[in-house]
Amino acid sequence: MKDAIAKPLKKIAVPVISAVAAMIIGIFVIELTGNNAMEAYSYMMRGAFGSMNNICELFVIAVPLILTGLAVTFAYRSGVFTIGVDGQLIMGAIAAAWFVDAFKNMPGVVVAVGDILTGMLVGAIWGAIAGALKAYRKVNEIVSTLLMNYIALYLADYLYTVPLAAESSKIPQTEKVVETARLPILVGGTRLHVGIIIALLCAAIVYYVLYKTAWGAKFRAVGMNAVAAECNGINVKKYMVASMAVSGAIGGLAGTIELLGTQYRIQSGFCADYGFDGIAVALIGQLNPIGAVLAALFFAALNVGSNSMELMTNVPSSIADIIQSMIIFFVVAGSVLVERNFFKKLAWKKGKEEKE
Amino acid sequence: MSSILSVAFLSGLLIAALRMLPPLLLGATGEMFSERCGLTNIGLEGIMSVGAIMGFVASYFTQNPYLGMLAGIVSGLLVNMIYAFLTIQLNADQVIVGNAMNILGMALASLVYTTVSKSQSGQMQSVIADNYFVLGISLAAVVLIWFYLYKTKSGLAFRAVGEYPRAAETLGINIQKKKYLACCVNGILCGLAGAYLTNVYITSYVGGIVSGRGYIALAAVIFGKWKPRGVLLACTFFAFLDALQLRLQVADASIPYQFLQMLPYLCTLLALSFFMKPGSEPKANGKPYIREAR
Numbered sequence: 285m286k287d288a289i290a291k292p293l294k295k296i297a298v299p300v301i302s303a304v305a306a307m308i309i310g311i312f313v314i315e316l317t318g319n320n321a322m323e324a325y326s327y328m329m330r331g332a333f334g335s336m337n338n339i340c341e342l343f344v345i346a347v348p349l350i351l352t353g354l355a356v357t358f359a360y361r362s363g364v365f366t367i368g369v370d371g372q373l374i375m376g377a378i379a380a381a382w383f384v385d386a387f388k389n390m391p392g393v394v395v396a397v398g399d400i401l402t403g404m405l406v407g408a409i410w411g412a413i414a415g416a417l418k419a420y421r422k423v424n425e426i427v428s429t430l431l432m433n434y435i436a437l438y439l440a441d442y443l444y445t446v447p448l449a450a451e452s453s454k455i456p457q458t459e460k461v462v463e464t465a466r467l468p469i470l471v472g473g474t475r476l477h478v479g480i481i482i483a484l485l486c487a488a489i490v491y492y493v494l495y496k497t498a499w500g501a502k503f504r505a506v507g508m509n510a511v512a513a514e515c516n517g518i519n520v521k522k523y524m525v526a527s528m529a530v531s532g533a534i535g536g537l538a539g540t541i542e543l544l545g546t547q548y549r550i551q552s553g554f555c556a557d558y559g560f561d562g563i564a565v566a567l568i569g570q571l572n573p574i575g576a577v578l579a580a581l582f583f584a585a586l587n588v589g590s591n592s593m594e595l596m597t598n599v600p601s602s603i604a605d606i607i608q609s610m611i612i613f614f615v616v617a618g619s620v621l622v623e624r625n626f627f628k629k630l631a632w633k634k635g636k637e638e639k640e
Numbered sequence: 641m642s643s644i645l646s647v648a649f650l651s652g653l654l655i656a657a658l659r660m661l662p663p664l665l666l667g668a669t670g671e672m673f674s675e676r677c678g679l680t681n682i683g684l685e686g687i688m689s690v691g692a693i694m695g696f697v698a699s700y701f702t703q704n705p706y707l708g709m710l711a712g713i714v715s716g717l718l719v720n721m722i723y724a725f726l727t728i729q730l731n732a733d734q735v736i737v738g739n740a741m742n743i744l745g746m747a748l749a750s751l752v753y754t755t756v757s758k759s760q761s762g763q764m765q766s767v768i769a770d771n772y773f774v775l776g777i778s779l780a781a782v783v784l785i786w787f788y789l790y791k792t793k794s795g796l797a798f799r800a801v802g803e804y805p806r807a808a809e810t811l812g813i814n815i816q817k818k819k820y821l822a823c824c825v826n827g828i829l830c831g832l833a834g835a836y837l838t839n840v841y842i843t844s845y846v847g848g849i850v851s852g853r854g855y856i857a858l859a860a861v862i863f864g865k866w867k868p869r870g871v872l873l874a875c876t877f878f879a880f881l882d883a884l885q886l887r888l889q890v891a892d893a894s895i896p897y898q899f900l901q902m903l904p905y906l907c908t909l910l911a912l913s914f915f916m917k918p919g920s921e922p923k924a925n926g927k928p929y930i931r932e933a934r
Contacts, residue, residue, distance in 0.1 A: 434905040442898035600754040605747030612740035
């Protein structure tokens with residue numbers, strides 16, 4: 285019983301302490317730039333939570349972060365260390381942009397649903413390629429997904445510059461998504477759309493699949509010990525490819541939702557490193573789907589808050605990224621200390637004392 | 641088509657490629673050195689960004705590009721010590737730390753630039769340094785590292801750490817010392833690569849000036865099979881592609897230049913998947929060395 289409380293507490297402690305420590309470092313950095321840190325932080329808080337509109341904006345930013353965080357979580361849990369969510373996101377989005385333009389005369393709901401499925405499918409294929417290269421050609425997935433991110437980026441760049449370019453526009457971008465196919469707005473006067481519900485639903489599904497189904501248990505078994513899983517009759521290679529396909533599908537979903545709900549068209553800078561942020565989200569969420577949702581909301585608050593802080597003070601919004609990287613450093617260091625040395629040594633000492 | 645094959649075009653291409661080469665070669669050589677010791681650092685982009693901004697600021701205030709490059713070197717070295725401490729001392733996951741290094745480096749560069757440029761009036765400019773000076777340094781770095789890795793006893797020990805650290809340690813090799821050396825060299829070379837961009841390539845600072853060179857350098861290490869000569873060839877090839885791509889954008893808009901930009905990554909992926917014999921990579925690359933583990 286004691287363990288049932290202590291274990292999750294230990295898991296939450298590392299990210300929370302890390303976040304606090306990173307915010308404290310943020311104070312020093314802001315003071316170094318010659319600004320008032322407390323004033324900056326209070327504008328950051330107001331920017332994130334100050335009004336209904338700001339809170340809605342926070343959720344809008346959180347949608348892609350939740351989804352990319354889930355994509356990374358699923359792959360890491362299955363023992364595949366992907367950094368390819370950016371590529372899957374952009375490939376999914378560009379496929380979705382093509383679909384929505386090609387079928388714009390059909391009823392809106394049909395287009396939107398078909399579009400989401402298209403985006404997920406293309407993302408899944410893009411992910412599965414890296415999974416197959418790992419399983420059958422022994423190509424390290426970190427390297428292959430990194431390379432495939434850039435291939436996707438330039439491929440998408442070509443596609444929205446030439447074949448999918450909007451006819452009337454001077455800068456390279458796709459046609460705007462037709463209004464009927466856009467995701468419905470939840471709160472009038474804000475940008476908050478149904479995507480947040482899809483993202484939360486997705487988190488619930490990932491949690492359910494990973495922890496409550498035999499299928500998910502097999503994924504986790506492959507992630508924990510591939511050799512043992514193989515000995516127990518699990519086709520490890522198939523599960524590697526499948527885990528990358530699932531991760532890619534979630535990445536593609538992130539791109540499609542971003543297209544249909546928030547940005548409506550693809551142009552340079554569409555992706556904005558959501559995939560890389562997803563790694564941080566997954567890590568700070570301790571590779572748990574619910575943790576990923578919380579971490580994504582925190583990052584979104586940091587993002588939205590720092591943007592309005594920049595408007596009100598002289599502090600650049602890049603301070604949010606510095607805080608973010610510091611959190612990652614602290615979480616990594618903290619997890620290592622917790623797992624390897626610190627707590628074990630304590631437990632060992634305690635055990636010895638009890639014996640005596 | 642005739643305009644593409646003219647002498648003027650080709651010589652222009654060669655000069656442009658030589659301008660593109662130093663940052664790639666410096667970054668890739670540093671990364672190769674680091675990976676030969678078992679440390680994969682995907683944070684090159686971030687380290688280069690720090691080198692670029694610090695090199696620029698120092699050069700702007702001193703009006704001396706060589707001091708600027710020195711500042712780039714020192715800042716690259718210092719920022720890579722974060723990576724070194726976390727991965728060597730704490731055995732943290734190298735990919736996650738490298739990823740955070742990228743976020744930190746780019747944010748730091750943007751923060752320093754906005755803060756400094758607000759206090760200065762007018763456009764900030766650095767002084768241009770000689771292009772071939774840095775090219776010479778980067779070629780010398782390749783030769784020196786080749787000599788160290790393959791012709792010295794210490795270099796043999798260094799490579800052993802990247803292949804099989806447990807055996808290396810039983811021979812009395814100080815693993816941590818070798819890994820710190822790897823991180824120092826990588827930080828220095830990437831810092832210089834960044835400073836090159838703001839002191840030679842252009843003489844001002846723009847956000848995102850590194851623009852993926854850190855990642856191309858990573859690809860070049862793999863494409864060059866983790867060997868000095870291979871890395872040199874890979875970087876030269878990628879620098880040519882980059883120069884060609886830029887020229888074609890200007891000369892002939894009908895050729896989709898994006899495919900040329902894609903080529904370094906595509907070539908590396910194809911080579912890695914189908915043409916490369918397994919076993920080129922240092923065996924302990926990317927794996928933390930935990931002394932207590934069995």
